[in-house]
Every structure is written in C-alpha cells, then in structure tokens.
Amino acid sequence: MSTQTAASTPEVQKTHLTIALAGNPNAGKSTLFNLLTGLNQKVGNYPGVTVERRSGRTTLNNHTTAEIIDLPGTYSVYPRSADEQVVVDVLLNRNSPHYPDVVVVVADLNNLERSLLLFTQVQDLGLPSVLVLNMADLAQKRGLHIDTRKLSQALGNAPIVTMNARNGEGLAELKACLTENIKPGTTPFYEVYKLAPEAIAEVKYQFRRHNYYEAYQLLHHGEHLTFLTPAEKEQLARLRSQGNIDTAALQMEETKARYAHIQHLLDTVLTLPEESSQASFSEKIDRIVTHRIFGYFIFLGILFMVFQAIFAWATVPMDYIDLAFSQLSEWIKDTLPGGLLTDLLAEGVLPGIGGVVIFVPQIAILFVFIALLEETGYMARVVFLMDKIMRKAGLNGRSVVPLISGMACAVPAIMAARSIDHWKDRLITIFVTPFMSCSARLPVYTILIALVVPDRTMLGFINLQGLTLMGMYLLGFAAAMGSALLMKYVIRARKSGFLIMELPTYRWPRWGNVLITSYEKSKSFVVEAGKIILAVSIVLWVLASYGPGDRMAQAEQQLRTEATIGSQDLENQVAAARLQHSYAGVLGQGLEPAIKPLGYDWKIGIALITSFAAREVFVGTMATLYSVGEDFEDDSTIKSRMRSEVNPETGGPRYTLAVAFSLLVFYAFAMQCMSTVAVVYRETKGWKWPILQMAYMTALAYVSAFLVYQTLS
Amino acid sequence: MKTLDQLKPGDKAMISNLKPSDLTTKLLEMGLLPGRTVRFNFKAPLGDPISVQIAGYSLSLRLSEAHLIELA
Numbered sequence: 030m031s032t033q034t035a036a037s038t039p040e041v042q043k044t045h046l047t048i049a050l051a052g053n054p055n056a057g058k059s060t061l062f063n064l065l066t067g068l069n070q071k072v073g074n075y076p077g078v079t080v081e082r083r084s085g086r087t088t089l090n091n092h093t094t095a096e097i098i099d100l101p102g103t104y105s106v107y108p109r110s111a112d113e114q115v116v117v118d119v120l121l122n123r124n125s126p127h128y129p130d131v132v133v134v135v136a137d138l139n140n141l142e143r144s145l146l147l148f149t150q151v152q153d154l155g156l157p158s159v160l161v162l163n164m165a166d167l168a169q170k171r172g173l174h175i176d177t178r179k180l181s182q183a184l185g186n187a188p189i190v191t192m193n194a195r196n197g198e199g200l201a202e203l204k205a206c207l208t209e210n211i212k213p214g215t216t217p218f219y220e221v222y223k224l225a226p227e228a229i230a231e232v233k234y235q236f237r238r239h240n241y242y243e244a245y246q247l248l249h250h251g252e253h254l255t256f257l258t259p260a261e262k263e264q265l266a267r268l269r270s271q272g273n274i275d276t277a278a279l280q281m282e283e284t285k286a287r288y289a290h291i292q293h294l295l296d297t298v299l300t301l302p303e304e305s306s307q308a309s310f311s312e313k314i315d316r317i318v319t320h321r322i323f324g325y326f327i328f329l330g331i332l333f334m335v336f337q338a339i340f341a342w343a344t345v346p347m348d349y350i351d352l353a354f355s356q357l358s359e360w361i362k363d364t365l366p367g368g369l370l371t372d373l374l375a376e377g378v379l380p381g382i383g384g385v386v387i388f389v390p391q392i393a394i395l396f397v398f399i400a401l402l403e404e405t406g407y408m409a410r411v412v413f414l415m416d417k418i419m420r421k422a423g424l425n426g427r428s429v430v431p432l433i434s435g436m437a438c439a440v441p442a443i444m445a446a447r448s449i450d451h452w453k454d455r456l457i458t459i460f461v462t463p464f465m466s467c468s469a470r471l472p473v474y475t476i477l478i479a480l481v482v483p484d485r486t487m488l489g490f491i492n493l494q495g496l497t498l499m500g501m502y503l504l505g506f507a508a509a510m511g512s513a514l515l516m517k518y519v520i521r522a523r524k525s526g527f528l529i530m531e532l533p534t535y536r537w538p539r540w541g542n543v544l545i546t547s548y549e550k551s552k553s554f555v556v557e558a559g560k561i562i563l564a565v566s567i568v569l570w571v572l573a574s575y576g577p578g579d580r581m582a583q584a585e586q587q588l589r590t591e592a593t594i595g596s597q598d599l600e601n602q603v604a605a606a607r608l609q610h611s612y613a614g615v616l617g618q619g620l621e622p623a624i625k626p627l628g629y630d631w632k633i634g635i636a637l638i639t640s641f642a643a644r645e646v647f648v649g650t651m652a653t654l655y656s657v658g659e660d661f662e663d664d665s666t667i668k669s670r671m672r673s674e675v676n677p678e679t680g681g682p683r684y685t686l687a688v689a690f691s692l693l694v695f696y697a698f699a700m701q702c703m704s705t706v707a708v709v710y711r712e713t714k715g716w717k718w719p720i721l722q723m724a725y726m727t728a729l730a731y732v733s734a735f736l737v738y739q740t741l742s
Numbered sequence: 743m744k745t746l747d748q749l750k751p752g753d754k755a756m757i758s759n760l761k762p763s764d765l766t767t768k769l770l771e772m773g774l775l776p777g778r779t780v781r782f783n784f785k786a787p788l789g790d791p792i793s794v795q796i797a798g799y800s801l802s803l804r805l806s807e808a809h810l811i812e813l814a
Contacts, residue, residue: 092777104771104772107767139798140797140798140799142797142798143772143773144799145770277766277767281766281767283811284770285770286769290775301798311800311801315784315793315800316784319786319787320787321787322787324787325787409802413786413793413802414786416786416790416791416804417790417791527765527768527803527804527807528802528803529765529772529801529802529803530789530798530801530802530803531772531800531801531802532793532801532802534798596806617768
C-alpha cells in the first residue's frame with residue numbers, strides 16, 4: 030500500500046498505482062486490458078509457476094500512472110488450475126511490491142450474478158475494488174435495466190463504472206474513478222468469522238491480516254500459496270487441523286450463502302427482460318455448428334482453410350527472410366575483415382537468428398487464426414465437439430487446438446496448450462504435441478521418400494510417394510495419441526480432469542484484440558525461444574568449424590596438394606573433409622557403433638547431431654557431407670549424390686529401402702528441435718519435462734528405427 | 743432420482759440437490775444452485791458433453807458431471 034500514501038499529496042508528487050484486473054473468463058477482461066495499455070505490454074512469468082504474467086502501463090491523468098496486471102480469468106478466489114491459483118497468490122500477498130492498490134473486477138452485465146460472486150470475495154479481502162459492468166450496450170439492447178446507485182450502496186458504496194470495452198465507451202469514467210482514493214469495504218458481504226472463530230482470529234493476529242476473510246483465505250489455501258515460508262504453511266496446517274476445519278464444506282456453504290445474498294440483492298436492482306421463446310442468435314448458430322454431421326464438416330473445413338492460409342501466406346515472407354539473412358551473412362563476410370568473429374557472425378549467429386525469425390510468419394498467422402476463433406466464441410464449440418474423442422486418448426477437448434497447430438510448428442502449438450486449465454491434461458498435450466509432423470520435417474521426408482519410393486501411381490490416381498508422405502503424418506498423429514494414452518496411466522494427478530465450461534455467446538471479433546494477441550505471442554516466441562536457439566547455434570557452429578588438434582588443417586592440406594580437379598569441386602571436397610575432422614565429425618564417428626544397428630554410418634550420425642538444432646538442417650548437412658556445396662536448394666543434385674553413395678560393407682547403395690525408412694521413422698519420432706525443447710522448458714517452468722520428453726522421444730525413435738531397419742533389411 | 747444427464751433437448755427442470763463430489767463447489771460457482779431452473783440445450787454429436795442453459799448463459803459439461811446434479 031506504499032503507493033497509496035503518496036496519493037495523499039498528489040499536488041507535489043507523481044502517483045504510481047498498481048491495478049489488478051480480475052474477472053470471469055469471457056467477461057471482456059482482455060479487451061479492457063488492451064484498451065488500457067495498448068502495445069505497452071510486458072509478458073513475464075509469475076515466480077515459481079508456469080502461468081504467464083501480463084502487465085502493462087497506462088496513464089490515468091496528468092499526475093497518475095498505473096501498472097495494470099491482467100490476472101487470469103477466474104470464477105472465484107478458490108482456484109482449480111495453475112492459472113487461477115495466480116489470482117489468489119496476487120490478492121493475498123500483502124508484502125509483495127505487486128500487491129494491488131486497486132482491483133478492477135470486470136463483469137459481463139448480462140451475467141452479473143456470477144461476476145458478483147467474485148467481486149464480493151475480492152472486496153471482502155479488504156482490497157479497494159471497482160466493479161466494471163461491461164457489455165452494457167448488449168444488455169440495453171436486450172432490455173435489461175440496472176440501478177447502479179442502489180447496487181453500489183448494497184456493495185458498501187463500491188464504485189461502479191458502466192462500460193463497453195469493445196468500443197472504448199466508459200474508459201474516461203473508469204480512469205477518473207481509478208484516480209480517486211478508493212476505500213476498501215468496511216462491512217463484509219459474507220461473515221466468515223463465525224465458521225471457525227478461534228483459528229481465524231489466531232491467523233489474523235499471527236499473520237497481521239487486516240480482516241477475518243483474509244485470515245480465513247490464508248487458512249483455507251495454506252500450503253498452496255507460493256509466497257508463504259514452509260514454517261508458515263506448517264503453522265496454518267496445524268491451526269486448520271486443531272480447529273477441525275473442513276475447507277471443502279465451508280467453501281460450499283460460503284458459495285451458497287453468497288449466491289443467496291446476491292440473488293436477493295439483484296431482485297431489487299436488476300430488471301431482466303422477458304425470456305423470449307425465440308431461439309437467440311447464438312442458439313441458431315449452435316444448431317448448425319454442433320450438428321452431428323455438419324459440425325465436424327464445418328470444423329474440418331475451417332481447419333483446411335487455416336492450413337491453406339498458413340502455407341499460402343507464409344511462404345513468400347519466409348522466402349524473403351531466408352534471402353535477407355543469407356545476403357546479410359554474405360555481406361558481413363564481404364565487408365568485415367576476415368577472421369574468427371566474422372565467421373562466427375556469418376556462419377553461427379546470423380543463421381541461428383534467421384532460423385528463429387523464419388518461423389515468425391507461420392506463427393503470427395497461426396496466432397491470428399487462433400485468436401479469431403477464440404474471440405468469436407467458436408473455439409469453445411470445437412472443444413465441445415472434440416472432448417469425447419480426445420478424452421479416450423487421455424487428452425481433453427481443449428487439446429485439439431495445440432495438436433492441430435503442431436502440424437505447422439510445435440512451438441506456438443505448445444504455447445496454445447495454455448488454454449487447458451487442468452494441469453495433467455495440459456502436460457500430456459505439451460508432451461505429445463511434438464509428435465505431430467511439423468513443417469520442418471517436410472524437407473527431410475520429401476528427400477528420403479524421393480530416394481526410395483518409386484514415383485508411380487496406383488489405381489490410376491494414388492501417387493505412391495504422396496501416399497507415403499500422408500502415412501508419415503498419420504504415423505505422427507498415431508504416436509501422439511498412443512503416447513497420450515500411455516501418459517494417462519503414468520502421470521498421477523491430485524484432481525481429476527473436468528470440462529465445466531461456459532459456451533460464450535458468438536461475437537464479432539475485435540481486430541485490435543486479435544492483432545495485439547498475435548503480436549505479443551510472436552514477440553515472446555522470438556525473444557524466449559530465440560535466446561536458447563542462438564546459444565545452441567553457436568555451439569553447433571564451433572563443433573562443426575573446429576576439430577581436435579590440427580587434423581582438420583592436415584586433411585585440407587592433403588586434399589589441396591593432391592588436387593587435380595576443378596576449383597568448385599575442390600572447395601566442396603575441402604568443406605566435407607573439414608567437417609569430417611571437426612568435433613561434430615568426431616562425434617559422428619563416435620556415435621557410429623550406436624547407430625549402426627539402425628543402418629546409419631557416421632555421416633548420417635553427423636546429420637543426426639546437427640539436426641538437433643532443427644530437423645531441416647538434415648538436408649543442409651547431407652549437402653555439405655556429400656560435398657554438393659552451398660547450393661542445396663537443388664534437391665536433385667543431393668538426391669543423386671545420396672543415391673550413388675555406396676555402402677562399403679555391402680557394395681550396394683547406402684540408402685536402401687530399409688535405411689531410408691529407418692531414417693524416416695527416426696525423424697518422425699525423435700525430438701530434434703531445440704526451439705521445442707526451449708518452449709517446453711518455458712511452459713513447464715523447469716528441465717524435468719523437456720528432458721523426459723526428449724529421452725522418451727529419442728528412445729521411441731531409436732527402437733522404432735531399429736525395428737524398421739531390422740525388419741526391412 | 744432423476745439427474746441432469748437424463749433430460750432431453752428442450753426439457754426444463756428444477757435442481758434439487760448436488761451429489762457431494764470434488765466438483766460440487768465448481769458446479770455451484772457456475773450457478774448450478776438448488777432451486778434453480780435448468781434447461782437442457784443440446785448434446786455434442788457423440789452424445790457427450792452436453793449444453794445446458796442456467797442463470798442466463800449456456801454451460802457445457804460432461805455427462806459424468808451432469809450426473810452429479812439431481813433434479814426435482
């Protein structure tokens with residue numbers, strides 16, 4: 030509350046407030062947040078938890094600025110997901126510098142009763158609270174009337190602002206209201222003291238809390254609160270057991286009592302429209318969208334459109350980004366004095382950054398579509414349609430979006446799993462999403478399939494190569510489903526999954542919201558994933574550019590002295606020889622015994638190592654290894670090189686059907702994408718899951734590739 | 743005892759009680775209070791989950807969750 034004291038002398042000092050936005054999901058909280066902060070947003074993480082912390086700055090008037098914290102949507106102060114837990118952690122942590130001076134509770138005026146449950150709880154915590162009645166235009170259209178003066182009186186004179194966050198109506202009033210000195214409520218809406226007088230009084234005294242409800246909340250949440258010390262948690266647990274406090278029963282009683290009180294109150298201040306017998310607009314859409322046949326067709330149709338758009342619209346900017354980065358590398362090589370730093374920049378750092386930035390068009394477009402589907406309310410229907418199918422595999426209806434997005438790129442897909450409120454379901458989704466065949470696997474699949482599968486048509490229209498490619502996508506999907514099923518039995522969860530979800534009314538999307546969301550998510554991808562990708566790229570560059578002792582130089586020298594061939598071919602051979610004697614080459618040769626049972630030699634071993642950065646590097650590495658030179662865009666050259674590569678042990682071709690299929694299966698299953706590792710680390714807030722995931726996927730890839738090779742050869 | 747999962751599309755009924763479970767308070771919070779009228783909207787194409795109208799909005803829940811809600 031330190032900043033509140035500054036408000037007492039506003040004429041001399043600038044005031045800075047911390048304002049938290051709370052509210053039910055779909056109440057328009059994010060719209061209000063975007064309205065207040067615009068692009069002045071910052072995405073971080075709450076300490077110790079996986080949930081992202083969105084905050085932003087705004088100016089309230091000439092001498093008041095505010096940090097706005099967008100709390101995750103919640104229905105009460107009793108959390109069920111990691112998202113909701115954050116709300117309680119923020120609202121109860123008095124000693125935190127981020128403890129809010131004011132809480133703005135955003136309510137959908139059309140759904141006031143449910144919002145008031147949360148509002149009265151927040152207010153009872155002793156926090157100065159403002160009630161925003163959002164979507165007033167819609168309510169008015171429906172013929173709903175509210176007596177805000179009377180409602181405010183009944184809520185301890187809490188300030189109430191009527192708004193339409195979608196078009197900004199009421200923003201000035203809200204800002205003006207926030208600069209006034211808002212006082213916390215004095216009489217609690219719900220009297221909690223009588224439930225357990227001794228324990229509550231004890232906690233209030235011991236933890237220096239301002240009122241009984243706050244003390245009761247500490248007692249209730251106890252060990253789940255992240256900011257308490259182990260000793261404090263123990264103390265709360267002891268008080269709870271001494272007082273024989275059945276938290277679940279008390280919570281139920283409280284919810285019922287609050288609702289009874291709220292219902293009574295709303296009877297006097299709210300005039301509801303006559304319930305019309307006609308189906309509403311939303312109901313009419315739902316009849317079509319959740320139709321037993323059309324429902325799935327519409328969903329598949331939308332999916333198809335999204336993918337068409339991603340591949341159609343992203344290709345051009347991706348090509349330009351590719352071109353720009355390679356030209357920049359070349360320019361650096363030409364302009365800067367030759368040396369270590371130039372090489373590192375041109376061959377390590379820039380391609381590393383380029384490798385991140387190239388995915389931005391796909392990610393941004395994907396996020397635009399996801400935000401659109403969420404804004405309109407259609408996403409909730411997709412969850413509704415798919416829940417039963419997904420549940421059979423140990424997933425949740427909400428897993429559909431990440432799995433589909435995974436076919437473009439696993440990184441944004443894993444970020445999309447945030448919408449899953451149940452932690453176990455979300456974790457399984459994150460765990461299996463990388464099995465979906467992403468666009469980076471496509472170049473690897475294409476070249477290997479072209480090597481061994483004849484370009485023939487079956488039954489006149491089915492292309493064998495196309496069929497194999499589709500088979501690879503199905504294989505990835507099957508692996509995702511199978512692994513989810515396995516995880517379902519392995520992971521134990523304290524709470525079971527559920528799907529009690531509001532189906533919001535359909536709304537026209539707000540482009541501002543859609544674009545800001547897409548921009549923020551793309552930005553955090555570039556920054557967060559970029560840091561790790563950059564680091565690993567540099568390591569890989571060092572491994573591929575340096576070798577133990579002077580073996581690299583010797584090999585190069587030998588080639589140059591024996592040279593009888595043209596200069597271009599010589600340079601290619603030199604590059605290949607250098608790679609062979611580099612640390613990466615040595616590693617590849619060291620790896621050979623392990624990968625021999627899969628049918629691979631040390632050259633493929635190098636490709637496997639470099640592919641850890643990103644799968645598509647396979648083609649580039651092969652190109653360098655078989656000394657085709659830099660121009661590996663030309664697939665036919667590398668294909669013919671690979672085809673003519675001889676296995677010295679058999680005398681036959683290196684890439685037999687068995688080897689190619691073994692490689693295909695390996696690339697389908699193995700976790701060879703540091704961007705994904707980075708994002709799983711970020712989303713699960715630790716190394717446990719990314720490491721387990723990598724071990725599991727690599728083991729599965731190894732065993733499957735082994736079986737494929739041994740069966741086919 | 744009739745429960746919410748047994749209603750047909752369009753049916754209305756009054757909630758009499760919630761069977762005690764881990765989800766009781768969640769259901770209460772979402773407005774499924776004893777004494778309230780609830781209307782069955784529609785089922786998902788595969789029969790589960792379902793959509794109901796309660797307290798002026800539409801809520802979806804699984805059959806197993808609807809089974810916890812007893813009707814008068």
